[in-house]
Amino acid sequence: MTKEWILPKGHLSYWLRQLRNSASLIAPLRVDGDIVFKSLENIHEVSLDNPALLPSPKEFLFPQQESLFWIEDGTKVRQLYNNEKRFVFGVRSCDISALRLLDRFYLEGYEDPYYSLRRKNTVFISIVCNNPEPTCFCIGLGTGPYLEKGFDIQLTDLGDRYFVQAGNAKAFRIIRQWNFLFNKPKRIDYEDQYEVFLSSKARFQKRISLENVRKYILAGKVKDSFWGAVTERCFECGGCVYECPLCTCFTVTDRVYSFGIDRVRLWDTCLFKGFTRMAGGVLPNEKRILRTRRWYYHKLIHYPDLLGGFGCVGCGRCTVTCPGKIDMATIAIKLRDLQDNG
Numbered sequence: 582m583t584k585e586w587i588l589p590k591g592h593l594s595y596w597l598r599q600l601r602n603s604a605s606l607i608a609p610l611r612v613d614g615d616i617v618f619k620s621l622e623n624i625h626e627v628s629l630d631n632p633a634l635l636p637s638p639k640e641f642l643f644p645q646q647e648s649l650f651w652i653e654d655g656t657k658v659r660q661l662y663n664n665e666k667r668f669v670f671g672v673r674s675c676d677i678s679a680l681r682l683l684d685r686f687y688l689e690g691y692e693d694p695y696y697s698l699r700r701k702n703t704v705f706i707s708i709v710c711n712n713p714e715p716t717c718f719c720i721g722l723g724t725g726p727y728l729e730k731g732f733d734i735q736l737t738d739l740g741d742r743y744f745v746q747a748g749n750a751k752a753f754r755i756i757r758q759w760n761f762l763f764n765k766p767k768r769i770d771y772e773d774q775y776e777v778f779l780s781s782k783a784r785f786q787k788r789i790s791l792e793n794v795r796k797y798i799l800a801g802k803v804k805d806s807f808w809g810a811v812t813e814r815c816f817e818c819g820g821c822v823y824e825c826p827l828c829t830c831f832t833v834t835d836r837v838y839s840f841g842i843d844r845v846r847l848w849d850t851c852l853f854k855g856f857t858r859m860a861g862g863v864l865p866n867e868k869r870i871l872r873t874r875r876w877y878y879h880k881l882i883h884y885p886d887l888l889g890g891f892g893c894v895g896c897g898r899c900t901v902t903c904p905g906k907i908d909m910a911t912i913a914i915k916l917r918d919l920q921d922n923g
């Protein structure tokens with residue numbers, strides 16, 4: 582169940598200071614002309630009306646590199662769990678939608694203890710996007726710009742105040758702790774919030790249905806020549822995978838030092854030839870076209886089958902990142918055009 586409040590904008594810095602005093606606070610900050618998620622020291626550096634930032638907030642639950650445990654004296658194993666309590670402020674709705682699928686991947690069936698602990702200790706405070714970027718297409722996927730559920734705390738900017746929604750017990754407790762900062766919403770606040778949502782919705786330049794693309798692929802209509810042309814444009818840089826809030830590929834390696842061994846988990850990508858290397862050196866996906874096609878099949882066919890949602894939330898990061906211009910939106914639009922032209 583969701584509960585609502587109003588936070589006057591004049592109270593935001595005080596609230597952020599209080600959050601920072603009770604746990605680590607990460608927010609989008611201006612650093613040397615760029616905006617990046619970083620631990621917050623100066624409240625005035627927070628920047629809220631941003632495009633989707635790189636890297637995505639998946640970094641806070643599934644870091645780019647993470648020590649899993651140490652082996653000392655040949656046998657002693659010391660698990661390295663990160664128990665830090667954190668608030669991540671200023672996250673976009675699409676990234677919150679991505680967390681729902683990451684949760685299913687990392688917590689259902691076998692529960693990944695590293696992800697699980699970080700997830701429990703992290704509260705995400707998201708912001709409804711009032712000004713979607715030309716690269717955004719969450720609107721066609723139901724993953725933004727406003728969420729009905731799945732968030733911890735969701736803010737909508739109403740000009741002089743924020744409409745605040747708490748989506749779970751953890752979030753209610755946080756609001757209650759500083760309840761003197763929050764007011765009860767009036768009817769006009771609900772109306773203004775709806776208007777902000779409608780005006781944001783109207784600003785989307787891209788409207789893409791991945792469902793139609795999925796059906797087209799499943800009907801066997803997409804020829805190898807299409808995937809071949811896509812593959813030709815791929816530099817195998819891995820940028821799309823690393824920036825995607827939903828890509829979960831990783832590898833595990835040992836770093837050997839004179840004083841012990843560090844077992845580390847690192848981001849990896851199924852677009853790289855060695856990712857599926859088997860014992861004996863067999864490479865099932867040695868041909869590049871197999872890897873390219875696999876990435877799209879994974880996101881458009883297997884994710885919905887296995888996790889109940891597309892492996893894409895329409896954040897547009899791959900559009901910004903891909904030097905070959907073969908990002909998810911471009912491919913979906915090309916397939917839609919092929920479909921429309923019979």
Ligand code: SF4
Pocket residue numbers: 821824825826827892893894895896897898899900908909910
């Ligand atoms: S596939 Fe591209 S647009 Fe979709 S979630 Fe990943 S990075 Fe964002």
Ligand code: SF4
Pocket residue numbers: 814815816817818819820821822852902903904905906907908
């Ligand atoms: S960002 Fe583009 S070029 Fe780089 S691996 Fe992804 S699809 Fe290939």
